[in-house]
Amino acid sequence: QVQLVESGGGLVQAGGSLTLSCAASGRTFSSYAMGWFRQAPGKKREFVAAISGGARSLEYGDSVKGRFTISRDNTKNTAYLQMNSLKPEDTAVYYCAAVWKSGVRTTGREYDSWGQGTQVTVSS
Numbered sequence: 001q002v003q004l005v006e007s008g009g010g011l012v013q014a015g016g017s018l019t020l021s022c023a024a025s026g027r028t029f030s031s032y033a034m035g036w037f038r039q040a041p042g043k044k045r046e047f048v049a050a051i052s053g054g055a056r057s058l059e060y061g062d063s064v065k066g067r068f069t070i071s072r073d074n075t076k077n078t079a080y081l082q083m084n085s086l087k088p089e090d091t092a093v094y095y096c097a098a099v100w101k102s103g104v105r106t107t108g109r110e111y112d113s114w115g116q117g118t119q120v121t122v123s124s
Contacts, residue, residue, distance in 0.1 A: 001113045002026045002098050009094060009118030012086055016122070020081040022096030022115060030054065030074040033102045035111060036081045038092035038120075048094070049081060050104040059104045063089075086122045093117040 003025040012018050022034065035050040049070035050059045058070060069082040079096055097111035105111060 002029070002032060004096050004098060004113055004115035006094065006096050006115040006118040009120045011121045011123065014086060014088055014122055014124050016086050017082070017084045018086065018120060019083070020094055020096075020118060020120070022079040022081075024077045024079070024098065026077070029072075029077040031101050032098040033104055034070075034072060034079040035097045035099070035105060035108075036070060036079075036094060037097060037108055038090075038094045039117075040089075040092040043092075045095075045108050046092075047106045047108070050106060051079065052104050053101075057104045059106055061106075083120070086120075088122045088124045090120060091122050092120060094120050 005023045008020040030053050036048040039045045047061045051070045067085045072079040095117045096115045098113045099111045
């Protein structure tokens with residue numbers, strides 16, 4: 001398994017932007033598909049975005065399409081989630097996840113490794 005550490009969360013006003021980072025350990029980062037999920041209090045975990053190992057395939061959850069962008073830099077073992085036009089309903093703990101040698105996956109149970117999460121709070 002790969003170790004994942006998220007960063008970049010914080011408090012932002014509605015309409016603002018944040019970029020989350022997910023740093024991974026190990027030398028085979030490019031062999032992992034990466035995903036971002038979020039969970040708000042009292043709600044189920046929600047798929048946000050996913051990217052294949054070579055970044056050729058991307059998927060987004062319906063609620064973030066057109067506002068969020070997932071990317072990765074395999075030379076830095078890091079995945080990113082650029083979040084624009086943030087809304088109060090985007091408030092949640094955001095988790096990155098990794099799955100070995102796979103295409104993009106949109107359900108959490110398909111992922112092998114998870115980070116500890118980073119809080120994103122969007123004020124109205």
